[in-house]
Amino acid sequence: MLDVLDRQAKNPTRPWDSVPFRWLLTGRTLIGLGSAITPVAMALAVLHLGGSATELGLVVAAYALVDVVTTLFAGVLGDRFSRALLMRVAATLSCLSQAAVAVSLATGAATVPMLAVMSALNGGLAAVAGPSSRAVVPQTVPAAALPTAVSVLRLSQNTAMILGFSLAGLLVGLFGPGWAIAVDAATFAAGAACFTAMRVTGQDKAEARSMLDDLAGGAREVLRHTWLWTLLVQALIYHLVYGGVQGVLGPVLMTHRFGDAAWGWALAALMAGFMVGGVVTLRYRPRRMLLAGTAFLALTACFPLAMALPVPLPVVMAGAFLHGLGLEVFSVNWDLAIQQQVAPDKLARVFAFDQVGSFVMRPLGLALTGPVAAAAGERTWLLVAATVMAATVLLSLAPSSVRHLRRQPEERRTEN
Incomplete structure (x- = not known):
């Protein structure tokens, strides 16, 4: 860690000189790539199962609703506990949930209600990681490198989204929606490994009160x-x-x-x-x-x-x-x-x-x-x-x- 800080002292505006930032950038980019594939694959999975447009809307809404409801409480957790830990846990559980969806689709066991439930679960897990993945950035770079770090992270996310959208149709067309979602599960596994390797500086933690008081x-x-x-x-x-x-x-x-x-x-x-x-x-x-x-x-x-x-x-x-x-x-x-x-x-x-x-x-x-x-x-x-x-x-x-x-x-x- 000290040698990283020494290099940063010489180049205080270069975020990529920081090893923790490189792990953060890699993990977020990989997860962003997989997360762009899933909406396309999930939509086609629902339609392949005979679901209607209304049922597809319910699957998408389940993700969005749980995501919104969970996000505020995830912000409290991100100020109370290690943000890197929350990101690791969320990525690991997301890997397992997406792997379960992929297996169910590949074996013919999936149903539209089951996909709605799993979509809601993934929305909650995405919410757990969301605030922490943004708030952790200052812990990975010196303050002088923060502007460049923010720009690079957003640029990498947008690039990952473009590639993910482009790959989604190809993967579903060649291998089916189950295998496309399996790719998303793999990106979550890789992201969890990156966040495990990421060693960040300590954070100022909020004094633990009730959830409502913290909100x-x-x-x-x-x-x-x-x-x-x-x-x-x-x-x-x-x-x-x-x-x-x-x-x-x-x-x-x-x-x-x-x-x-x-x-x-x-x-x-x-x-x-x-x-x-x-x-x-x-x-x-x-x-x-x-x-x-x-x-x-x-x-x-x-x-x-x-x-x-x-x-x-x-x-x-x-x-x-x-x-x-x-x-x-x-x-x-x-x-x-x-x-x-x-x-x-x-x-x-x-x-x-x-x-x-x-x-x-x-x-x-x-x-x-x-x-x-x-x-x-x-x-x-x-x-x-x-x-x-x-x-x-x-x-x-x-x-x-x-x-x-x-x-x-x-x-x-x-x-x-």
Whole structure:
């Protein structure tokens, strides 16, 4: 450990000089790859078993519901106990659960209700690891390397997602959904091994109280920072309106206008935007991190706006690209702001509130989009969604703490 710290002292801004960070990066990337394969494989597994669209929705909802419910308590655990340990345990149990699903599908023993139960279990396990996997990052690198570490981790996750989505259809087509999910189980096993090898610095642990008291402490930490709760509220509204755009209106409208392949091209452009945004953040280090990040976030309105207008497919793809670019630049600066400004013993709980705040409104948006768009018109609702997304971004810049929150100076980060 001492030789690692010596190398970091010479190159304090290079996260990959840290052995613990390399294990974290490898483990998270492998798990991200497998986790991108599973949704495609699980959907096709349900359909192969004769399940309806409604039953598929219930399987997906089971994962999402348990994930959201469990995340807040997982944040408490991440501040009480070793975050690396929680990640190891969650990855190991996820490996076992996915292996059980793979075996049941391969042997013909699987049923749709069983897949729903296992999906819910995996949602809970993902929630256990989620806050800790973000809060552990400052324990793996010196403070000066944290900005680059955040960018590299997000870039690797996006790369893994692209590869996973690309591999999923191929694996299911060649070997069946059971074997595709077996690959996910293998990535969890590899991730657990990486997290076992990861030796991190000690963390400041929260004083153990009741779960509700600890949750209240996390909520107070969120409310203590105006910039934090302001942008969480903005995220609630964003996911309420955009969830239905991506999950409901986008596929329907794009297919009708441009053909079956158009939605896939649009999502590919979106992911390309994420990738380019990640590369940009490796060099672009604005002092007023949230002012710059939130300004980039306004680009997310370009995607629904382009879909609403009578423009050719390349223009819609450009809108999708700008959406991904803006969201990624914001997300990197957002993660860094939390890690630099929030007390270390409350990091996991704050990240848990961030995750719940980001996704709790998405199911409601998915449910409401169809009826609302039918009443108002699909293109009209897309224009409304774009306007709401842009307006909430502008309103979130009103607090001075959002506009003026500054990245920690390089000298201070090196000394910490």
